[in-house]
Amino acid sequence: xxxxxxxxxxxxxxxxxxxxxxxxxxxxxxxxxxxxxxxxxxxxxxxxxxxxxxxxxxxxxxxxxxxxxxxxxxxxxxxxxxxxxxxxxxxxxxx
Amino acid sequence: xxxxxxxxxxxxxxxxxxxxxxxxxxxxxxxxxxxxxxxxxxxxxxxxxxxxxxxxxxxxxxxxxxxxxxxxxxxxxxxxxxxxxxxxxxxxxxxxxxxxxxxxxxxxxxxxxxxxxxxxxxxxxxxxxxxxxxxxxxxxxxxxxxxxxxxxxxxxxxxxxxxxxxxxxxxxxxxxxxxxxxxxxxxxxxxxxxxxxxxxxxxxxxxxxxxxxxxxxxxxxxxxxxxxxxxxxxxxxxxxxxxxxxxxxxxxxxxxxxxxxxxxxxxxxxxxxxxxxxxxxxxxxxxxxxxxxxxxxxxxxxxxxxxxxxx
Numbered sequence: 001x002x003x004x005x006x007x008x009x010x011x012x013x014x015x016x017x018x019x020x021x022x023x024x025x026x027x028x029x030x031x032x033x034x035x036x037x038x039x040x041x042x043x044x045x046x047x048x049x050x051x052x053x054x055x056x057x058x059x060x061x062x063x064x065x066x067x068x069x070x071x072x073x074x075x076x077x078x079x080x081x082x083x084x085x086x087x088x089x090x091x092x093x094x095x
Numbered sequence: 096x097x098x099x100x101x102x103x104x105x106x107x108x109x110x111x112x113x114x115x116x117x118x119x120x121x122x123x124x125x126x127x128x129x130x131x132x133x134x135x136x137x138x139x140x141x142x143x144x145x146x147x148x149x150x151x152x153x154x155x156x157x158x159x160x161x162x163x164x165x166x167x168x169x170x171x172x173x174x175x176x177x178x179x180x181x182x183x184x185x186x187x188x189x190x191x192x193x194x195x196x197x198x199x200x201x202x203x204x205x206x207x208x209x210x211x212x213x214x215x216x217x218x219x220x221x222x223x224x225x226x227x228x229x230x231x232x233x234x235x236x237x238x239x240x241x242x243x244x245x246x247x248x249x250x251x252x253x254x255x256x257x258x259x260x261x262x263x264x265x266x267x268x269x270x271x272x273x274x275x276x277x278x279x280x281x282x283x284x285x286x287x288x289x290x291x292x293x294x295x296x297x298x299x300x301x302x303x304x305x306x307x308x309x310x311x312x313x314x315x316x317x318x319x320x321x322x323x324x325x326x327x328x329x330x331x332x333x334x335x336x337x338x339x340x341x342x343x344x345x346x347x348x349x350x351x352x353x354x355x356x357x358x359x360x361x362x363x364x365x366x367x368x369x370x371x372x373x374x375x376x377x378x379x380x381x382x383x384x385x386x387x388x389x390x391x392x393x394x395x396x397x398x399x400x401x402x403x404x405x406x
Contacts, residue, residue: 005185005186006393008180025174025177027177031395031400042173045167046250
């Protein structure tokens with residue numbers, strides 16, 4: 001018996017109009033049409049979505065976990081990118 | 096410990112989740128593959144004892160509930176197979192490992208469902224026990240497993256409620272109906288307690304699994320939790336738990352219960368329960384008889400790709 005896997009797809013769901021699509025999981029399907037149909041049955045059985053994206057997992061390129069330091073640490077000491085870094089007198093109110 | 100192992104354990108100790116591409120010790124990966132695949136297989140085999148009753152549900156209300164529950168179980172199996180795959184295993188191989196007996200599934204599904212009251216007992220007790228276990232596993236250290244558990248717990252609450260509701264009706268029905276409910280409890284009580292696995296003194300993997308935070312509570316802790324929750328629910332139904340040693344310990348606030356028949360437990364785990372052969376045969380026949388669908392879908396997808404190329 002052939003033990004051939006269908007390709008793996010990543011599933012993204014928009015839960016409500018106005019929100020972004022969010023990754024919810026993955027599944028296997030022969031083609032994109034079947035991937036969307038299966039995603040509907042697997043991930044939206046309780047009205048969790050109004051729109052589905054499926055992307056071949058092979059087409060997802062990810063950053064390397066071991067590069068986490070050089071990739072993301074530089075943002076940590078840049079407090080001047082945040083509003084609370086700047087002093088505004090109380091009498092000015094909300095800014 | 097190597098430096099990588101130390102860093103790994105430090106992450107675990109700070110409750111930072113481990114994600115698929117992060118470095119992890121081989122033994123951690125192996126433990127996860129064993130536990131998550133066993134969990135996935137349990138969801139899939141768990142569809143069989145209930146699927147058995149769908150066509151004989153006594154009302155439309157009961158039928159839609161049972162259909163929705165069994166469909167959820169298929170979904171839960173899929174979430175979990177996806178989680179296993181993130182560990183670098185081959186999905187079809189994982190499934191074949193169950194069919195060959197190399198991988199296990201929960202021993203509870205090797206017991207038959209003989210009467211309609213069993214649908215109540217399965218929802219109330221089997222799903223009840225699974226929920227106790229799964230609520231704890233929401234905080235497991237492996238990200239994909241933890242996220243699957245969160246989703247499963249959200250969906251599974253109705254599984255237990257529909258079973259308990261069904262039993263309330265039977266227990267308020269005729270004398271025969273109440274006897275059926277009692278009989279179901281008699282048969283499913285002890286196997287439900289066994290669902291939490293061997294006693295802590297006899298569970299060689301527990302210490303390491305706790306240190307890795309794959310497990311957050313021991314088997315015996317979870318079993319006790321389940322007994323404490325379930326006994327009052329049985330009393331409400333007016334049913335008797337088949338354990339003469341069961342009593343509340345006023346000092347600890349916990350129920351004490353009788354000795355579990357571990358010989359039976361290991362016997363069923365090792366393939367000699369009432370339905371082991373039937374369950375495995377049903378699953379491997381499903382794969383064998385359904386393989387043409389896989390091939391046909393592949394052929395269709397290929398044809399569509401060719402058509403696009405030409406166009």
